[in-house]
Amino acid sequence: MTEVRALSGRPVEELTLEAVRQGEIGLEDLRIHPETLERQATIAEQHENPQLAENLRRAAELTRLSDDEVLAIYAALRPGRATLAELTALAESLADRGLPRCAALVAEAAEVYARRGLSA
Amino acid sequence: MTAEDIKAGGRPVGRVRFMDAQRVNLDGFAVEDAELGLVAMRSPYDPEPGLVIRDGRVTEMDGVPEDGFDSLDAYIARHGIDLTVAEEAMSLPDVEFARRMVSPDVPRSEIIRLSAGATPAKLARVLALLRPPELGQAMTKMRARRTPSNQAHVTNRLDDPLLLAADSATAAAFGFREVETTVPVLADAPSNAVACLIGAAVGAQGVLIQCSVEEALELELGMRGLTSYAETISLYGTEQVFTDGDDTPWSKAFLTSAYASRGMKMRVSSGAGAEVLMAGAERKSMLYLESRCVALARAIGAQGVQNGGIDGASVAASVPSGLRELMSENLMAMTRNLESCSGNDALMSESDMRRTSRTLPIVLAGSDFMFSGFGSIQRYDNMFGPSNFNAEDIDDFLAMQRDWGVDGGLRTVPEDRIAELRREAAQLCRAVYQHLGLADFTDEHVERAVDAAGSKDLGETDTLAVVAAAHAIRDGGITVVDVVAALDETGYESVAERILVMTAARLAGDYLQTSAIFDEELRVLSLVTDPNDYAGPGTGFEPGPQRQAEIDAIRQARGVADLRAEQAASAVPLLAVAAPAGSGAAAGDPGREAAANPGREAAPGQDPREVVIGVSPAVGRDVWRCLSGMPVTDVLAELLAGLEEEGCTGRVVRFNDTVDLGRIGLAAARLAGSGIGIGLQGKGTALIHRRDLAPLANLELYSVAPAVTAELYRLLGANAARHAKGGTPDPARNPYTDEAIEARYHTTVIALMALERAWVKPGAPPEELSLEGLR
Numbered sequence A: 001m002t003e004v005r006a007l008s009g010r011p012v013e014e015l016t017l018e019a020v021r022q023g024e025i026g027l028e029d030l031r032i033h034p035e036t037l038e039r040q041a042t043i044a045e046q047h048e049n050p051q052l053a054e055n056l057r058r059a060a061e062l063t064r065l066s067d068d069e070v071l072a073i074y075a076a077l078r079p080g081r082a083t084l085a086e087l088t089a090l091a092e093s094l095a096d097r098g099l100p101r102c103a104a105l106v107a108e109a110a111e112v113y114a115r116r117g118l119s120a
Numbered sequence B: 001m002t003a004e005d006i007k008a009g010g011r012p013v014g015r016v017r018f019m020d021a022q023r024v025n026l027d028g029f030a031v032e033d034a035e036l037g038l039v040a041m042r043s044p045y046d047p048e049p050g051l052v053i054r055d056g057r058v059t060e061m062d063g064v065p066e067d068g069f070d071s072l073d074a075y076i077a078r079h080g081i082d083l084t085v086a087e088e089a090m091s092l093p094d095v096e097f098a099r100r101m102v103s104p105d106v107p108r109s110e111i112i113r114l115s116a117g118a119t120p121a122k123l124a125r126v127l128a129l130l131r132p133p134e135l136g137q138a139m140t141k142m143r144a145r146r147t148p149s150n151q152a153h154v155t156n157r158l159d160d161p162l163l164l165a166a167d168s169a170t171a172a173a174f175g176f177r178e179v180e181t182t183v184p185v186l187a188d189a190p191s192n193a194v195a196c197l198i199g200a201a202v203g204a205q206g207v208l209i210q211c212s213v214e215e216a217l218e219l220e221l222g223m224r225g226l227t228s229y230a231e232t233i234s235l236y237g238t239e240q241v242f243t244d245g246d247d248t249p250w251s252k253a254f255l256t257s258a259y260a261s262r263g264m265k266m267r268v269s270s271g272a273g274a275e276v277l278m279a280g281a282e283r284k285s286m287l288y289l290e291s292r293c294v295a296l297a298r299a300i301g302a303q304g305v306q307n308g309g310i311d312g313a314s315v316a317a318s319v320p321s322g323l324r325e326l327m328s329e330n331l332m333a334m335t336r337n338l339e340s341c342s343g344n345d346a347l348m349s350e351s352d353m354r355r356t357s358r359t360l361p362i363v364l365a366g367s368d369f370m371f372s373g374f375g376s377i378q379r380y381d382n383m384f385g386p387s388n389f390n391a392e393d394i395d396d397f398l399a400m401q402r403d404w405g406v407d408g409g410l411r412t413v414p415e416d417r418i419a420e421l422r423r424e425a426a427q428l429c430r431a432v433y434q435h436l437g438l439a440d441f442t443d444e445h446v447e448r449a450v451d452a453a454g455s456k457d458l459g460e461t462d463t464l465a466v467v468a469a470a471h472a473i474r475d476g477g478i479t480v481v482d483v484v485a486a487l488d489e490t491g492y493e494s495v496a497e498r499i500l501v502m503t504a505a506r507l508a509g510d511y512l513q514t515s516a517i518f519d520e521e522l523r524v525l526s527l528v529t530d531p532n533d534y535a536g537p538g539t540g541f542e543p544g545p546q547r548q549a550e551i552d553a554i555r556q557a558r559g560v561a562d563l564r565a566e567q568a569a570s571a572v573p574l575l576a577v578a579a580p581a582g583s584g585a586a587a588g589d590p591g592r593e594a595a596a597n598p599g600r601e602a603a604p605g606q607d608p609r610e611v612v613i614g615v616s617p618a619v620g621r622d623v624w625r626c627l628s629g630m631p632v633t634d635v636l637a638e639l640l641a642g643l644e645e646e647g648c649t650g651r652v653v654r655f656n657d658t659v660d661l662g663r664i665g666l667a668a669a670r671l672a673g674s675g676i677g678i679g680l681q682g683k684g685t686a687l688i689h690r691r692d693l694a695p696l697a698n699l700e701l702y703s704v705a706p707a708v709t710a711e712l713y714r715l716l717g718a719n720a721a722r723h724a725k726g727g728t729p730d731p732a733r734n735p736y737t738d739e740a741i742e743a744r745y746h747t748t749v750i751a752l753m754a755l756e757r758a759w760v761k762p763g764a765p766p767e768e769l770s771l772e773g774l775r
Helices: A017-021 A034-046 A050-062 A067-077 A084-096 A100-116 B003-009 B014-020 B071-080 B083-091 B094-102 B108-115 B120-127 B132-142 B161-174 B186-203 B215-223 B239-244 B249-261 B286-300 B310-317 B322-335 B352-365 B391-404 B415-435 B443-451 B463-475 B480-489 B493-506 B545-552 B560-569 B592-596 B632-645 B661-671 B710-725 B741-758
Strands: B051-054 B057-061 B151-153 B178-181 B208-211 B229-234 B265-269 B304-306 B339-341 B372-375 B610-615 B649-654 B676-680 B686-690 B700-702 B767-769
Touching: A017 B480, A017 B493, A034 A050, A050 A100, A050 B071, A050 B249, A050 B286, A067 A084, A067 A100, A067 B215, A067 B249, A084 A100, A100 B071, A100 B249, B051 B083, B057 B071, B071 B239, B071 B249, B071 B286, B083 B108, B094 B108, B094 B120, B094 B132, B108 B132, B108 B322, B120 B286, B120 B322, B132 B322, B132 B352, B161 B178, B161 B186, B161 B415, B161 B443, B178 B186, B186 B208, B186 B215, B186 B415, B186 B463, B186 B480, B186 B493, B208 B229, B215 B229, B215 B249, B229 B249, B229 B304, B249 B265, B249 B286, B265 B286, B286 B304, B286 B322, B310 B322, B310 B352, B322 B339, B322 B352, B352 B391, B391 B545, B415 B443, B415 B480, B480 B493, B560 B741, B610 B632, B610 B661, B610 B710, B632 B649, B632 B676, B632 B710, B649 B661, B661 B676, B661 B686, B676 B710, B686 B710, B700 B710
Parallel strands: B151 B178, B151 B372, B178 B208, B229 B265, B265 B304, B304 B339, B610 B649, B610 B676
Antiparallel strands: B051 B057, B649 B767, B676 B686, B686 B700
C-alpha cells in the first residue's frame, strides 16, 4: 500500500489528536493529494469506468487551484455566462498552467456552446 | 332512497361513496399523454435506437445526425459510449440483451461491458422489456456493491442543532451509512452540517454526511471537512430543462471534478417527472429521458446516480407502469456501472399500500442505497418534504426486513441505548457550540432534544441563535479540525478521535470509487473492495449469521421465557389447591410448591344447583393473566358472581390431563351436581358444557379471548346457571373486532399454550382450587 499523504505533504498517520492539540493541523492537511486521485483513477479504469478515471484525473489537476478559482471556472461554464472568446481564453490559460484535461473540457464546451447558443 | 333519487342527485351509491372515501383516492392519476411527456416506459416519439460511427467518431446517435446533436447528445456521443463494443451492443436484439441482463448465468461484468456500448434509446428499449420480478432479479445481480445499504434524511423545521445531533446519532445507530441534511433557512446550513457531523459520530463510526444546499456552499462545507459527500447535482433529460436548471453537461462535469478534487464523494441526481413538471419533456417517455441522464452521468464521470423519480416520483406514479419505470431507472444506473441511490425519498401516495408497493420490490432486490433518503425523522420535520418512509415507518421497515429475511440496512436499537446516544449527542453538540462561541443552550433544551420525537416537542427555541451560529461557522472559517479540537478540549476525546480518524480515512480516496461506503470499522465497501458476485441462488450477498440475528431480533419479538416472566409478575397468592377436607389449612402459596403437594382430588358434586368451573393446567401456576389483560382470578370472580346472581353455586377445579377446552368443559360438567360446567383456559377462552354432550359440542363459546370483557364473563356465569336450572339463557354475542386480532395475539397464544402443555400429566386427577380471596 502506497503511503497516503495529504495535499500538504503530511503523511496521513500524522493526522493525530496530539497534532491537533499542538495546532499543527490546517486545511491543507485535510485535503486529498493529486497522487491519491491519480491512483484512484487507475483503479477506476481497472474497474470498467474510464469516465470516472478521467474525472479523477481532472480533479487531480484542480487540487492546484484555490476554491475561488474552482468556483469561478464553474460559474464561467454555466449557460450564458461567458462568451466564446472568454471560454477559449480560459481553456488556453488552463493549458498554460498545466491543467490539460480541464483545458480540454472548457475548449470542448466553448465549441458546443457556440453551436447551441449556450455562450453569452 | 329510491333509484330516482340516486339518479337525480347524481350521487353514487353507498358502495362507491365508501370506496371514494379511501385514502388512495386522494392521489392524482393522470391519463397517459405522450404530448405532455406523461408516459412512463415508451412514447411513440421516442427515437429508434441507432448508432453510426465514422473514423472513431459518433456521427449519428438515436436517429440524430451529429450536426443536430443537442448539448446532451454531444457530451454522451463524445464521452459516454464505448466505441469498441458499440457495434456489438447495438446489434444485439433487445430481447436477447434483456434476457442476458436477467440471466444469472451471464455475469454482471458482461452486462457492464455491453451496456457501455449502448445508446440511451437502446438501453431504454431493453429495460422496458423487463417485467417486475425480472427487474428485481436483474437488480440483485447488477448493483455494484455486494452489501446493500441505506441513507437517512435528518432535518427539522427549526434547524435546531441539538435535535439534529440527537436525530443524527439515532439514524447512525439504526444503521444508516449516509446522513443527508438540508435546511428550511439557507443561512443555517453550516450549523446543520456541524450538528449532524457530531451526532452521527456519536451514533456510529464511518457515517458519511451531506448538507444539501446550493453548490457553492455545499462545496465549501465539504472543503472544510464538515461534510463528506454530495448528491444533489441535478441532471435533466432535455437540453431546455437542463439549461433552465442553469447548467450544461460541461458545467456539471466540471463540478463533478471539483468535488473529487476536494476529496468529496459525489453522485448526480435525476429521475422521471422533472422534465414533465417543467413542461419540457419534448413528448419523450420518462424512461428514455432518464436513459439520457444516466448515460450523461456516466459520461461526465460521476460515480453514481440518485434516481427513481426523486422530486418527480409522484408524477411517474400517476401514469400507467409508473412504478415499474422508477425501478427501471435504478437498474439503468447499475447497468452503466454506477452506484444506485434508489429514490424512495418522496412520499408518492397517501395510501400506505401504494407507497409500500412502490418501495418493497427494491428492498427485496437490494440496492446500494434502498432509499436516497429514508426520513429518519417525522414527516413534518422532513425538510426535503416527507419521504416515502419516515420515522413513522421505521418499525414497519424493520419488520419488513425480518419478514422477508433481507438486509435493508437497518437494525433495532435497544430503547435505553437510543436515550443514551441522544443525550450524548445533544450534550456534545452543546459543548462544541459553547466552546467555539457559537451559541449557548440550556440544560432544559438538551433534555427536550433528548426526549423529543420531533421539533414540535422542543417548545419555544431561539431560532435566531441558530442563524448566528451558522454565520459564525461560515465567517469564522470553522473546519472539522476546530470541531475535533473543541470536542477534545471539552472532554469528549473519543468522539474527537472518531471524527479525526474518519477525516484521515477520506484522504486515501478509496471512498471516491463507485458505491463506496465506510463500514463501522472504517473499511471501505465499494465496487472495488466489495464487488457484487451474484450468480443465482447460493451466490451473492447473504447477511452473515450475526447480521441475520440483528435483522431477526426486533424489539417486539417475544419468546416463551418473556411470557413466563410477564405472567409470573402477575401471580397472586390465590388459587391454591384446596386443602384435603378437614385439614383446616388455608390457601397458601400458589404455584409449583402446591402442585408438589397434592391436595384434594375433585369429587363429583351432588347439589343440583352446583356448576363446576374447570380451568386449564397452568392456571394458578404459570398463567395468571388472560389475553384481554384481565387477571384470571377476576375472570373466575365474575363467573362465580354470575352463577350466584342466578342462585347457583360454583366450584373451581383444575384439570391436569388436557389443554383442550372442550374436554375441560365436559369434564367439569360431569363433576357438577347440575351437569353443567364452564370451561376456562388461562388465556381467557371460555365455554359452557353439559355432561351429555360430545366434547366438541357446547352450549356457548367465547372464542375471541382478547375481546371478552368482565360483563361478558358475568353473563356467561349467569347463563350457565340458567342452563343448570333448566331456564332460558340469554346467549351472549361473541364480541366482534375488525382489528388484526390474530396477528396481535397468536404468538402469545402459542407461548401460553406451551406453558399450559408443560403442566399436562396424562392420567393426573383434577384438583379442586380454593375460592379464598376470589370474591
